[in-house]
Amino acid sequence: MAEVDHLAAERATARFDVEEMKVAWAGSRHAVHVADRMARLVASDPVFRKDNRTMLSRKELFKDTLRKAAHAWKRIVELRLTEEEADLLRQYVDQPGYVDLHWGMFVPAIKGQGTEEQQHKWLPLAYKFQIIGCYAQTELGHGSNVQGLETTATFDPKTDEFVIHSPTLTSSKWWPGGLGKASTHAVVYARLITEGKDYGIHGFIVQLRSLEDHSPLPGVTLGDIGGKFGSGAYNSMDNGVLRFDHVRIPRDQMLMRLSQVTREGKYVHSNVPKQLLYGTMVYVRQSIVADASKALSRAVCIAVRYSAVRKQFGSQDGGPETQVLNYKTQQSRLFPLLASAYAFRFVGDWLNWLYTDVTQKLEAKDFSTLQEAHACTAGLKAVTTSVTADAIEECRKLCGGHGYLNSSGLPELFAVYVPACTYEGDNVVLLLQVARILMKTVSQLASGKQPVGTMAYMGKVQYLMQCKSAVSSAEDWLNPDAIQEAFEARALRMAVNCAQNISQAASQEEGFYERSPDLLEAAVAHIQLIIVTKFIEKVHQEIPGHGVKEQLQALCNVYALYILHKHLGDFLATGCITPRQGALANEQLGKLYAQVRPNAVALVDAFNYTDHYLGSVLGRYDGDVYPALYEEAWKDPLNETVVPEGYHEYLRPLIKQQQLKLSRL
Numbered sequence: 001m002a003e004v005d006h007l008a009a010e011r012a013t014a015r016f017d018v019e020e021m022k023v024a025w026a027g028s029r030h031a032v033h034v035a036d037r038m039a040r041l042v043a044s045d046p047v048f049r050k051d052n053r054t055m056l057s058r059k060e061l062f063k064d065t066l067r068k069a070a071h072a073w074k075r076i077v078e079l080r081l082t083e084e085e086a087d088l089l090r091q092y093v094d095q096p097g098y099v100d101l102h103w104g105m106f107v108p109a110i111k112g113q114g115t116e117e118q119q120h121k122w123l124p125l126a127y128k129f130q131i132i133g134c135y136a137q138t139e140l141g142h143g144s145n146v147q148g149l150e151t152t153a154t155f156d157p158k159t160d161e162f163v164i165h166s167p168t169l170t171s172s173k174w175w176p177g178g179l180g181k182a183s184t185h186a187v188v189y190a191r192l193i194t195e196g197k198d199y200g201i202h203g204f205i206v207q208l209r210s211l212e213d214h215s216p217l218p219g220v221t222l223g224d225i226g227g228k229f230g231s232g233a234y235n236s237m238d239n240g241v242l243r244f245d246h247v248r249i250p251r252d253q254m255l256m257r258l259s260q261v262t263r264e265g266k267y268v269h270s271n272v273p274k275q276l277l278y279g280t281m282v283y284v285r286q287s288i289v290a291d292a293s294k295a296l297s298r299a300v301c302i303a304v305r306y307s308a309v310r311k312q313f314g315s316q317d318g319g320p321e322t323q324v325l326n327y328k329t330q331q332s333r334l335f336p337l338l339a340s341a342y343a344f345r346f347v348g349d350w351l352n353w354l355y356t357d358v359t360q361k362l363e364a365k366d367f368s369t370l371q372e373a374h375a376c377t378a379g380l381k382a383v384t385t386s387v388t389a390d391a392i393e394e395c396r397k398l399c400g401g402h403g404y405l406n407s408s409g410l411p412e413l414f415a416v417y418v419p420a421c422t423y424e425g426d427n428v429v430l431l432l433q434v435a436r437i438l439m440k441t442v443s444q445l446a447s448g449k450q451p452v453g454t455m456a457y458m459g460k461v462q463y464l465m466q467c468k469s470a471v472s473s474a475e476d477w478l479n480p481d482a483i484q485e486a487f488e489a490r491a492l493r494m495a496v497n498c499a500q501n502i503s504q505a506a507s508q509e510e511g512f513y514e515r516s517p518d519l520l521e522a523a524v525a526h527i528q529l530i531i532v533t534k535f536i537e538k539v540h541q542e543i544p545g546h547g548v549k550e551q552l553q554a555l556c557n558v559y560a561l562y563i564l565h566k567h568l569g570d571f572l573a574t575g576c577i578t579p580r581q582g583a584l585a586n587e588q589l590g591k592l593y594a595q596v597r598p599n600a601v602a603l604v605d606a607f608n609y610t611d612h613y614l615g616s617v618l619g620r621y622d623g624d625v626y627p628a629l630y631e632e633a634w635k636d637p638l639n640e641t642v643v644p645e646g647y648h649e650y651l652r653p654l655i656k657q658q659q660l661k662l663s664r665l
C-alpha cells in the first residue's frame with residue numbers, strides 16, 4: 001500500500017465494495033487470492049524487473065528473456081506451483097518468449113492431434129523441458145491460406161520414414177515464435193504425400209536442434225526473422241525462419257489421432273471432420289479473447305488513474321484546475337473502453353466454457369457444435385483484438401504527451417499487443433469465416449432448419465425482420481430486452497440484406513466476393529450481439545457485494561449503448577430504431593457516464609494489478625505521478641553523462657565553426 005495516496009479522494013467516492021468487484025472480475029475468491037500471490041511473487045523478485053526493458057539491445061533483451069524463463073521455471077519447481085499458479089506466474093512475468101509457444105501451442109497440438117501413445121512419449125519430455133517446442137505452420141508465402149502451404153512430408157515405405165522438405169523459398173517456415181533461437185522441436189505442418197498422392201496438410205513432430213549443443217540437425221537451416229515493431233515489445237520473442245532439405249523423421253512422428261499412414265504407406269482417415277486439424281488454432285483463439293480483456297484493462301487502468309491525477313484549465317483565479325477525468329469528452333472516450341474491458345472479460349469466461357463443452361462433446365464423437373466453436377472463437381478473437389489494439393492507442397492519447405513516453409507503459413503495451421490482430425488468423429480473414437457461416441444459416445432458414453447456439457436468434461426471423469423498437473424515453477434504453485431486441489434485429493437484418501444481395505450475383509462465390517465489405521460488417525454486428533448478450537446474462541446472475549451488481553449493470557448499458565451510438569448508421573439503415581430513439585440512447589449514455597465517474601478509479605482498482613505488472617509511472621496505484629516521471633527520465637542512458645557522446649565530434653566543431661564565421665563579420 002502506498003504511503004501517500006493521491007487517489008484517496010477518488011477511492012472514497014466509490015459506491016460499491018471493491019473487494020467483491022475483484023471477485024466478480026477474477027471469477028472467484030480463490031482466483032483473486034492465487035492471482036494476488038503470483039503477482040506479488042513476481043513483483044518482489046529482482047530477476048523479473050522490467051522497467052529497463054525498452055533500453056536493452058535486441059541481444060540483451062533476448063538473453064534477459066531466456067534468463068527470466070529459466071528463473072520462472074526454477075521458482076515453479078522450487079515452490080511446487082500448481083498448473084494454475086505456474087500459468088499466472090508466467091503471465092505476470094509479462095515478457096513474450098519461447099515458453100508461450102511451448103505451453104500455448106506445441107503442447108496443445110500434441111494433446112489435440114497426437115494419439116495416446118504419442119502423447120505418452122512426447123508430453124512428459126515437454127512438461128519437464130527436456131525438449132522445447134514451437135508451432136511451425138506459417139510460411140513465407142502463405143499464412144492465412146493454410147491449404148496453400150508448400151512444405152512436403154513424403155512417405156518413404158523403404159525406410160518407414162517421412163521426408164520433410166521445403167521445395168521453394170516461399171515454403172520456408174516464417175514467423176513461428178520460439179523457432180528462431182530456442183526450440184529443439186517443432187510441430188511442423190506439411191502436405192502429406194504417400195503412394196504418389198497429396199493428402200493435404202498434416203502435423204509432424206520434427207527435431208530441429210541437437211539436444212547436446214543446440215546446433216541445427218543435418219538438413220535444417222534456421223534463424224531469427226529480424227527486429228519487429230517498437231522498442232522492447234515483441235522483440236523478446238525469437239520468431240523464426242526454417243528450411244528443410246530432405247530431413248527424415250520416423251513414420252510415428254506424424255500426429256496420427258485424426259488420420260494415419262500405415263507401414264505400407266496407405267493413408268487412413270478416421271471418421272472425424274478434417275477441420276479438427278485446426279483444433280490448436282481454435283484453442284489459442286479462445287485464450288486470446290481472455291488476453292484481450294487483460295491488455296485492455298491494463299491500458300484503461302493507466303488512463304483512468306492518470307486522468308484523475310492530471311489537471312488542466314478550469315480556474316481563472318489561481319484556484320485548482322480541473323481533473324481531466326471530469327471533462328465529458330474524456331469520459332465519453334474512456335468509459336466505453338472501461339466497459340469493454342469488463343465486457344471482454346465476461347465473454348472470455350463464457351467462451352472458455354463453450355470451448356470446454358465442445359471439447360467434451362468431441363471426445364464423445366459428437367461434432368454438432370464444431371461450427372459454433374469455430375464461429376465464436378474466430379469472431380470474438382477478431383473483434384476483441386481489433387478493439388483492444390485501437391483502445392490502447394486511444395488510452396495513449398487520453399494521457400496526452402506523457403502517454404508517448406516509454407515510462408507510461410503504453411507504447412510497449414501497444415507494440416506487444418497489436419500483432420494479435422494478425423496472428424492466429426488475420427482478423428478480416430476470420431470475420432469472413434463468420435460471415436460464411438451466417439450466410440449458410442440464413443440460407444437454411446427457408447427450409448425451416450432452426451439455428452442453435454449463438455445463432456438461435458435468427459430463428460425469430462419473422463419477428464425480427466419487421467419489429468419496431470418500443471423505446472420512448474432515455475430510461476427505456478436501460479431495459480435489457482430493448483437493447484437485446486435492437487441488437488438482434490440489426491444483426492439479422494444486416495445478414496439477410498447480404499444474403500439477398502449475394503443471391504442476385506452470377507454465383508454464390510462471386511456474390512460473396514463482391515459483398516465482402518458488407519459481410520464483414522454483418523459479422524461484426526453478430527459478434528457484438530454475442531458480447532452484449534453475454535454481458536446481460538452475467539448481470540442477471542446473483543452477484544454478491546454491496547453495489548457490485550449495480551456497477552456492472554451500468555457498465556453493461558454503457559457498452560451496449562456506446563456500440564449502438566457508434567454504429568448508429570447500421571441501426572438506422574436497417575430500420576431497427578428511429579433517429580429519435582438513437583438520440584435517446586445517446587442521452588442515456590451521457591447519464592451513465594455521470595454515474596460511472598465517481599466509481600471510475602475503484603472500477604480499475606478491481607483489476608487488482610500490481611505496479612510491477614502495470615509497468616507505468618502514469619498508472620501507479622498511489623497516483624504520485626510527477627516525482628516518478630521526473631525520476632524515470634534520469635535513468636535514460638542519454639543522461640549517464642552530462643555532456644553527450646558525440647559532442648566533441650559533431651556539436652563543438654559546428655558551434656565553433658559558426659562562432660568563427662560570426663567573428664569574421
Ligand SMILES: CCCCC/C=C/C(=O)SCCNC(=O)CCNC(=O)[C@H](O)C(C)(C)COP(=O)(O)OP(=O)(O)OC[C@H]1O[C@@H](n2cnc3c(N)ncnc32)[C@H](O)[C@@H]1OP(=O)(O)O
Binds near residue numbers: 100143370437
Ligand atoms: C500465445 C499467443 C501467441 C500467438 C502466436 C501465434 C501463432 C499463430 O499465428 S499460428 C498460425 C495461425 N494461422 C492461422 O490462423 C491461419 C488462418 N487460416 C485458417 O484458419 C484457414 O486457412 C481458414 C479457416 C481461413 C480457411 O480454411 P480452409 O480449410 O481453406 O477452408 P474453408 O474456408 O473452405 O472452410 C472449410 C470448412 O471448414 C470450416 N472451418 C474452418 N476453420 C475451422 C476451424 N478452425 N474449426 C472448425 N471448422 C472450421 C469452415 O467453416 C468450412 O465449413 P463448411 O462451410 O461447413 O464446409
Ligand SMILES: Cc1cc2nc3c(=O)[nH]c(=O)nc-3n(C[C@H](O)[C@H](O)[C@H](O)COP(=O)(O)OP(=O)(O)OC[C@H]3O[C@@H](n4cnc5c(N)ncnc54)[C@H](O)[C@@H]3O)c2cc1C
Binds near residue numbers: 143174428
Ligand atoms: C507476432 C506474430 C507471431 C506469429 N507467430 C506464429 C507462430 O508461432 N506460428 C505460426 O505458424 N505462425 C505465426 N505467425 C503468423 C501468423 O499466423 C500469420 O501472419 C497470420 O495468420 C496472417 O497471415 P499472413 O501473414 O499470411 O497474412 P496475409 O494473409 O498475407 O494478409 C495480408 C492482407 O491480406 C488480407 N487477406 C488475406 N486473405 C484474404 C481474403 N481471403 N479475403 C480478404 N482479405 C484477405 C488480410 O486481411 C491482410 O490485410 C505469427 C505472426 C505474427 C505477426
